[in-house]
Amino acid sequence: xxxxxxxxxxxxxxxxxxxxxxxxxxxxxxxxxxxxxxxxxxxxxxxxxxxxxxxxxxxxxxxxxxxxxxxxxxxxxxxxxxxxxxxxxxxxxxxxxxxxxxxxxxxxxxxxxxxxxxxxxxx
Amino acid sequence: xxxxxxxxxxxxxxxxxxxxxxxxxxxxxxxxxxxxxxxxxxxxxxxxxxxxxxxxxxxxxxxxxxxxxxxxxxxxxxxxxxxxxxxxxxxxxxxxxxxxxxxxxxxxxxxxxxxxxxxxxxxxxxxxxxxxxxxxxxxxxxxxxxxxxxxxxxxxxxxxxxxxxxxxxxxxxxxxxxxxxxxxxxxxxxxxxxxxxxxxxxxxxxxxxxxxxxxxxxxxxxxxxxxxxxxxxxxxxxxxxxxxxxxxxxxxxxxxxxxxxxxxx
Numbered sequence: 429x430x431x432x433x434x435x436x437x438x439x440x441x442x443x444x445x446x447x448x449x450x451x452x453x454x455x456x457x458x459x460x461x462x463x464x465x466x467x468x469x470x471x472x473x474x475x476x477x478x479x480x481x482x483x484x485x486x487x488x489x490x491x492x493x494x495x496x497x498x499x500x501x502x503x504x505x506x507x508x509x510x511x512x513x514x515x516x517x518x519x520x521x522x523x524x525x526x527x528x529x530x531x532x533x534x535x536x537x538x539x540x541x542x543x544x545x546x547x548x549x550x551x
Numbered sequence: 552x553x554x555x556x557x558x559x560x561x562x563x564x565x566x567x568x569x570x571x572x573x574x575x576x577x578x579x580x581x582x583x584x585x586x587x588x589x590x591x592x593x594x595x596x597x598x599x600x601x602x603x604x605x606x607x608x609x610x611x612x613x614x615x616x617x618x619x620x621x622x623x624x625x626x627x628x629x630x631x632x633x634x635x636x637x638x639x640x641x642x643x644x645x646x647x648x649x650x651x652x653x654x655x656x657x658x659x660x661x662x663x664x665x666x667x668x669x670x671x672x673x674x675x676x677x678x679x680x681x682x683x684x685x686x687x688x689x690x691x692x693x694x695x696x697x698x699x700x701x702x703x704x705x706x707x708x709x710x711x712x713x714x715x716x717x718x719x720x721x722x723x724x725x726x727x728x729x730x731x732x733x734x735x736x737x738x739x740x741x742x743x744x745x746x747x748x749x750x751x752x753x754x755x756x757x758x759x760x761x762x763x764x765x766x767x768x769x770x771x772x773x774x775x776x777x778x779x780x781x782x783x784x785x786x787x788x789x790x791x792x793x794x795x796x797x798x799x800x801x802x803x804x805x806x807x808x809x810x811x812x813x814x815x816x
Contacts, residue, residue, distance in 0.1 A: 439659040446667070482787025489785060511790040513801045515810060520785070522814050531807050532790070538804050 431456045432472070434465040434479040434488065435509075440532075444478055444509065447536050451543065462486025466494055469501055476546075481510035481517070489517075489524060496525045505546050509534065569606040573599065614762045644745045651738040658734040665731070669724040672717045679710055 431453055435441045441458045448456055457472065459465035461483040469477065477495065481488040488508055495501045507528040508521055518529055527549075528542040576599050583592040686703050689695050695703070767774070794800040801807050 437656075439656060439663070442660075442663055446663070482789055487785070487787050489787070510787070512784070512787050513791045513794055513807075514784055514788070515799055515801060517784050517787075518801065518807060518810050519814065522811060522816065529807050529811060531801060531804055534804065 429453055429455060429476065430472070430474050431476045431478060432459060432465060432468060432474045433457070434459045434461065434477070434483070434491065436460050436480065436483040440480065440509075444539070447539050448478075448543075450536065451540055462488065462491035462494070465491055469495065469504070470498070474504065476543075477504055477506045478509055479506065481508060481512040481521075489521060492521065492524045492526055505550060507542060507546060509539070566606060566609065569602060572602050576602070610765060614766060617758070617762055644748055647741045647745055651741055654734040654738050658731045661731045662728050665724045665728050669721045672721055676714060676717050679713075683707060683710055 431448060433441050433444050433448075433456055435444070435458075438458075438460075441460075445456050445458070448454075453476075457468065457474075459468055462479075463485040465477075465479070466486070468474075477491075479488040479491055486494075488510060492506055492508070495504055495506060505527045506525070507530065508526050509530045509532065511532040512518075513531050521529055527546045530538055530542050576595055580592055580595045580599070583589075583595060683703075683706065686695075686706075690700065690703065766772070791797065791800045794802050801810065
């Protein structure tokens with residue numbers, strides 16, 4: 429299970445990385461926005477994408493749209509972990525095909541629950 | 552009643568000398584028009600507009616002085632050591648905020664370094680304790696051969712020595728994590744000072760708006776304000792403040808889950 433973590437703040441990437449490791453996912457890479465993440469996704473054979481929304485360069489929502497528009501990536505499970513909390517934003521993310529939405533600040537339990545739920549649905 | 556009091560206020564904002572002139576010349580204008588002396592009437596209209604221009608110049612002069620004052624207040628010269636310290640803190644608000652970002656980031660990374668150092672130790676203590684407990688149970692159930700007991704005996708000895716060292720190191724990590732939170736004191740002070748500065752700027756800007764509206768009043772200027780483009784949430788707008796009081800914002804993960812399940816998730 430190879431996971432890409434996308435967030436412009438290195439501290440947040442590190443927190444998510446640590447939480448994922450506690451859940452048993454040790455194979456993770458990091459990117460700081462959609463523009464760096466997209467080429468990595470295209471060449472890296474990732475199984476799961478965890479992304480922030482508000483980032484300089486390409487936002488998480490645009491990254492999600494790019495992923496869904498790409499033939500090789502369109503089935504990639506995407507979990508959004510973000511401080512964006514407006515209802516219309518959550519609706520947009522759902523419409524763009526997000527698999528889960530975690531709003532910051534979050535707990536380890538919430539992250540675990542959402543990830544497990546996504547994997548349940550896939551299997 | 553509302554429009555009446557507004558008109559009175561407009562009168563008050565004009566110089567009494569000016570209003571007196573206006574009243575006299577307007578009366579004379581009506582007289583001349585009634586008498587059919589249009590040439591004289593035209594001259595009076597010119598005089599009237601001159602009165603208007605002059606009072607406008609006077610108002611602009613007054614505004615320029617207040618504006619100058621406002622700008623001077625903006626860059627207060629320090630009069631004592633306390634002020635100069637406060638100013639050095641305020642003069643470069645964005646640098647100061649950048650400092651807050653650096654301090655908080657440093658503290659977060661330091662804390663995570665220490666946590667990542669302590670976690671493997673804690674997990675190996677936990678695992679070894681669990682194994683020893685199982686062995687201990689076997690011993691109590693008298694399922695252990697003498698040779699196994701001798702091995703357990705040595706293992707427990709080692710465990711106590713390691714436990715002492717590991718617990719000590721973890722204690723040190725925790726107390727360093729405690730110290731890493733000292734940024735809050737410094738960043739809190741910086742943010743409070745920047746907040747004070749922002750409040751002052753807001754006040755001064757408000758004064759400028761009031762002054763500008765005076766000029767508009769004098770000249771009769773009406774601005775067509777372009778409607779501000781609605782902030783796009785596509786790019787992301789960041790954390791929401793006071794989310795409990797807002798209808799368009801979720802107040803937490805439960806709200807998100809409810810919304811998503813209402814969408815068929």
